[in-house]
Amino acid sequence: MIAKENVFSIKNEDEFNQMALEIFKYQFENNKVYQQYVQNLHINTSTIIHYTQIPFLPIQFFKTQRVATVECKPQITFSSSGTTGMTNSEHHVFDLGWYEMSFRKAFKQFYGDIEDIAFLALLPSYLEREGSSLIYMVDDLIKSSQHSESNYFLYNHNDLFMTLQQLQNKRTKTILIGVTYALLDFAEKYKIDFPELIVMETGGMKGKRKEMIREELHQILCNGFGVATIHSEYGMTELLSQGYSKGQGLFNSPNWMKILIRDTNDPLSLLQNSNTGAINIIDLANIHSCAFIATQDLGKIHIDQSFEILGRFDNADIRGCNLLIQ
Numbered sequence: 001m002i003a004k005e006n007v008f009s010i011k012n013e014d015e016f017n018q019m020a021l022e023i024f025k026y027q028f029e030n031n032k033v034y035q036q037y038v039q040n041l042h043i044n045t046s047t048i049i050h051y052t053q054i055p056f057l058p059i060q061f062f063k064t065q066r067v068a069t070v071e072c073k074p075q076i077t078f079s080s081s082g083t084t085g086m087t088n089s090e091h092h093v094f095d096l097g098w099y100e101m102s103f104r105k106a107f108k109q110f111y112g113d114i115e116d117i118a119f120l121a122l123l124p125s126y127l128e129r130e131g132s133s134l135i136y137m138v139d140d141l142i143k144s145s146q147h148s149e150s151n152y153f154l155y156n157h158n159d160l161f162m163t164l165q166q167l168q169n170k171r172t173k174t175i176l177i178g179v180t181y182a183l184l185d186f187a188e189k190y191k192i193d194f195p196e197l198i199v200m201e202t203g204g205m206k207g208k209r210k211e212m213i214r215e216e217l218h219q220i221l222c223n224g225f226g227v228a229t230i231h232s233e234y235g236m237t238e239l240l241s242q243g244y245s246k247g248q249g250l251f252n253s254p255n256w257m258k259i260l261i262r263d264t265n266d267p268l269s270l271l272q273n274s275n276t277g278a279i280n281i282i283d284l285a286n287i288h289s290c291a292f293i294a295t296q297d298l299g300k301i302h303i304d305q306s307f308e309i310l311g312r313f314d315n316a317d318i319r320g321c322n323l324l325i326q
Contacts, residue, residue, distance in 0.1 A: 002023060007019060010256050020284060021048070021049070024051075024291070031067065031290060034290050034292075037058075038055045054282075056262070057290045059238055059293050059295050060296075062089035062090060062238045062289075069288050081129060088237075089238055091133070094288045095288065099133070099136070101285075102285040103241070110254075114141055117147070119147075119174075120153060121176075122153050124182055134235065138177060157190060168192075176198070177201075183199065184217070186224070187223070188224070191226075195226055195227055199227055200230075200231040201233075202233050203232065214249050217230075231244065231247065232251070238286075239286065239293070241283045242257075243307070250306040251309070252305070252307075258281070260280040261278065261300060262279075274302060278297070279309070280293065281293050
């Protein structure tokens with residue numbers, strides 16, 4: 001069995017490639033949905049020697065199939081949000097330790113020790129449904145924080161405003177993570193000048209407001225919170241890892257996650273850096289589902305391996321965590 005420590009201690013390209021090939025072999029042999037998909041592509045798996053040659057499972061399979069390498073009952077099933085009548089994705093998680101280690105290590109990599117941060121969450125749409133992987137993560141971050149102010153704020157914006165002022169006065173490192181429309185609602189009613197605050201939007205108007213381009217949205221939030229940049233999280237139900245942006249819509253991923261860009265006209269071909277195409281994700285934390293996913297998001301990778309999200313396929317279902325069109 002592949003050990004968590006081996007995945008989350010990846011340091012370089014060679015180690016990533018070796019682990020990706022090992023996980024591909026494991027998932028091809030044990031994930032019947034993925035195995036059948038690869039076989040239908042008539043790919044000789046014995047010739048695959050690099051992660052760029054690994055076939056990527058279309059993300060739509062999570063809506064209709066049990067994408068799993070084991071037959072036992074999952075510890076938890078995360079489900080996507082969506083509008084009425086949509087078929088939601090389901091991600092069966094058989095060992096929550098993989099998810100917990102993934103987001104804890106990623107947060108430490110990008111933001112420092114979790115214990116030292118106060119986490120404030122403005123996530124009404126997520127709290128009002130079951131099966132949110134984001135809520136599971138935020139729950140853990142709040143519990144792990146050593147600051148008593150860490151908490152959820154549903155619609156009690158005045159309490160949030162007072163808490164932000166208290167944390168600023170105490171010079172506490174603070175992250176406010178919120179769904180886009182809720183952050184906008186708050187910023188339109190309250191003004192605070194808290195330059196050290198990290199405002200992290202998770203994307204999505206959830207049908208509450210009209211969509212906005214990223215630059216316009218982030219400018220409103222910067223003005224409302226008195227910050228220079230807006231951070232963002234790039235995650236989805238079908239993943240157990242997230243990418244993070246510290247501003248300007250440029251994301252980076254942790255060492256066990258990699259973004260590739262495929263040709264929208266030839267889904268088995270990858271594009272070079274700086275070309276716009278569809279996003280493929282390798283998430284090696286997805287050990288018991290599928291680590292190799294072809295999403296319906298559009299984006300591009302820069303030379304420094306940062307990446308941008310540029311929108312969605314025209315014919316793609318709109319995810320509940322809707323991405324901003326650039």
